[in-house]
Amino acid sequence: MYYIAICELFHPIIHGKDENSSNGxxxxxxxxxxxxxxxxxxxxxxxxxxxxxxxxxxxxxxNxxxNxxxxxxxHPTIRNYNKIIEKNNFIKVDIIQIDELSGNESVxxxxxxxxxxIQRRWKKIYKQRQDILKQRMLPRSIRERQLTGNWPKGLxxxxxxxx
Numbered sequence: 001m002y003y004i005a006i007c008e009l010f011h012p013i014i015h016g017k018d019e020n021s022s023n024g025x026x027x028x029x030x031x032x033x034x035x036x037x038x039x040x041x042x043x044x045x046x047x048x049x050x051x052x053x054x055x056x057x058x059x060x061x062x063n064x065x066x067n068x069x070x071x072x073x074x075h076p077t078i079r080n081y082n083k084i085i086e087k088n089n090f091i092k093v094d095i096i097q098i099d100e101l102s103g104n105e106s107v108x109x110x111x112x113x114x115x116x117x118i119q120r121r122w123k124k125i126y127k128q129r130q131d132i133l134k135q136r137m138l139p140r141s142i143r144e145r146q147l148t149g150n151w152p153k154g155l156x157x158x159x160x161x162x163x
Contacts, residue, residue, distance in 0.1 A: 005034040005096050006048060007108040009084065011075055014059070022103035026076045031098055031106040045093055052091040060086050121161060128159040 007029035008015075015030055032052065035045050060082065075081035084090060095115070096108035135141055135155050144152050 001097070002095050002111060003034045003098055003108075004037070004040050004093060005098070005108055006032045006045065006052065006091060006093055007096060007110065008032050008052070008091070009075075009078065009081065010105075010107075011081065020103050022101035022105055025101065025103065025105055025107075026078075028101070028105075028107035029096075029110060031096070031108045034098075035093070040093065049091050049093070053088075056085045056090065125159045125161055132158070 010025050010028050010030045012026065017025065033045075033048055039045060078084065094108070094110045094112040096110050096112075099107055099109065101107055132155055136145075136151060141152050141155060144150070150156060
């Protein structure tokens with residue numbers, strides 16, 4: 001089942017890690033908050049995003065100081081963690097699949113990227129179709145269609161999506 005939620009990259013100093021934590025938790029996204037569809041449509045999730053972004057801005061400022069506990073202890077597996085959390089779109093709403101690990105942590109597997117892949121593919125197909133339509137409207141293309149019953153070569157195939 002899929003959920004609308006906000007996820008954060010796990011960091012042992014920020015989120016805490018002890019002997020009961022799951023192995024490999026550092027490589028997962030922790031589910032911060034899930035939302036119902038009505039909450040998503042009325043934008044009530046914006047308060048959560050604003051609060052989390054403010055928290056991460058404080059962390060980024062502390063990272064720039066030399067004696068910061070977080071800057072001394074880098075992320076265990078992600079080398080550019082500080083650059084990732086500094087981005088404005090780090091905290092965002094995603095479509096996720098939730099899994100509970102052995103240490104009772106709720107982690108999310110982000111699925112939103114599939115929508116972006118489909119959008120890019122359809123954008124290319126739409127552009128190809130528009131180009132074919134423009135070329136089919138040319139008088140020489142219409143003339144060949146009238147004489148032979150077929151469009152000119154290169155204009156006969158209508159692009160389709162094969163994902």
